[in-house]
Amino acid sequence: MNISRRASEISPFYVMELLEKARLMEAEGHSIIHMEVGEPGFETPGPIKQEALKALGDGKTFYTHSLGISELREAVSRNYRDRYGLEVSPERVIITNGSSGAFILLFAALLEQGRTLAIADPGYPCYRNIALLTDCAVRLLPVSAGTNYEVLPEQIDGPLRPDVLVVANPSNPTGTIYRPGSLNALYEKLSSRGSTLIVDEIYSGLVYDAPFSSSVSISGDVIVVNGFSKAFAMTGWRLGWMVVPPRLVRPIQKLAQNLFIAPPSISQYAALAAFDDAEGLARMCSLYRERRDFLLPRLRGLGFDVPVKPDGAFYIYAGIERFAMDSMLFVERALAEAKVAITPGYDFGRFGAASHVRFSYADRLENLVEGCDRLERWL
Ligand SMILES: Cc1ncc(COP(=O)(O)O)c(C=O)c1O
Structure with a gap:
């Protein structure tokens, strides 16, 4: 059997490898604190x-x-009106097999050999790995704390302009x-050259202090x-959506029919209840904020460098220069010696990867407290 070059060369998703290792240790009787995985520590709400x-x-x-299903496309459309005051026609809303399914469809529709995808570094790793299936080129755009980890218009200028730029807002891992x-x-710069902007808003339901508005409003x-994975605690239901320009609906439809046939039926009917429980969502959001407000000063006190306050999602991207250890070694030792699982910077690109780790605060507060106590003793 000859494994393809792309399957041989694709990088592992280190956080999943680490999680699998941590689970093995748990099976051997160790108690592990999970600050690696980006999975809500809540069960899916009862009404769903x-x-x-x-x-x-x-x-x-x-x-x-x-x-x-048309009912869910309409519910998503209504949610843009209720939450942001934005009009989005249900015909432009496409339900997908997780937001991951949306990226597979979009990249299949927009990328191919000879085209370029640009992504932030550090950024969510699966964009790059999904795009590799299309044989396009991938450009990593370094982003740093000094510019709020934003991709800047000048980074997409010049002869190396990308055909597609994906950014996450709020960002993972920062x-x-x-x-x-x-x-x-960014949109102005891209559209003046016929390029496309994709904004991943999977963490838009988890925003704490900063003003946030959906990029649907831009154009x-x-x-x-x-x-639905993050804000509605529905990771296992594999359900997402995207809002696309009308001319993209038909190409995406043909791809979806062939690649997925349809999004999962039970998950779609369940999700009809998702937008109704605004109070439940606000409660979850305030618990995440409480966790962030605990974890951020505690990590800084332990010597981790977090120059920009994270305002959304459930991640803290922390510099580890002070500990003079490569991030891969740092997370391996933290797991083996402190029994705390965290994610190495290498999962998110190359820029600053050796000197950063990502903490997730999706888990319960008491576990985060215990994790920090363990790290303090270990460090
Ligand atoms: C930025 C970002 N986008 C997309 C996803 C994938 O989510 P889904 O469960 O909807 O496929 C994740 C998951 O961690 C993520 O962090």
């Missing part, structure tokens, strides 16, 4: 589970429309939010990806 049971009882177990106007400037040509 109830809708799923109802859908099962009603026999909604068949393939749905490839672009998603938890930072683009300042008002920054994404408009009908900006593609916005989002999903």
Whole structure:
């Protein structure tokens, strides 16, 4: 059997490898504190589970429309109006198999050999690894604390202009939010050259202090990806959505029919209840904020360098220069010796990868306290 070059060369998702290692240690009887994985520490809210049971009882177990059930496309559209005062036609909303499914469809529609995707470094690693399936070139754009970890218009200028730029807002791994106007400037620069801006807003439900507005407001040509995994604690349901310009709907539909047939039916019916529980979501959000407000000063006190306050998602991207250890060695030793799992900077690119780690505060506060106590003793 000959494994393809792309399958041989794709980087592992280190955080998943680390999680698998941590789970093995747990099976051997060790107690591990999980500050590596970006998975909500909450169960899916009750009303969503109830809708799923109802859908099962009603026999909604068949393939749905490839672009998603119309009720959910309408619910997503209504949510843009209720939450942000933005009008988004349901025809532009496409339901996908997780936001990961949206990226597979978008990259298949927009990228190919000879085209270039640009992404932030540090940034979410799967963009790059999904794009490699299309044989496009991938450019990593270094972003740093001095500019709020934002991609700047001058980075996409010149002969190396990308065909597609993806940014996450709020960002993974830095938890930072683009300042008002920054994404408009990026869009202006890209669109003047016929390039496309995709904004990944999967963490838009988890925003604490900074002002946030959906990039749907910038232009009908900006593609916005989002999903139910994080804000609605639905990681295992594999459900996401995207808002696309009308001319992209048909190409995406053909791709979706072939690649996925349809998004998962029970998950779609369950998600109809997702936007109704605003209070439940606000409660979850305030618990995450409480965790961030504990973890940030505690990590700084331990000697981690966090120059920009994270305002969204559930991550803190922390410099470890002070400990004079490569980030891969740091996380391996933290797991083996302190029994705390964290993610090495290498998962998010190359720039500053050796000197940074990412902490997730998706887990319960008491576990974060215990994790920090363990790290303090170990350090
Ligand atoms: C920035 C970002 N985008 C997308 C995803 C994928 O989410 P989904 O579960 O919707 O596929 C993740 C998951 O961690 C993420 O951090």
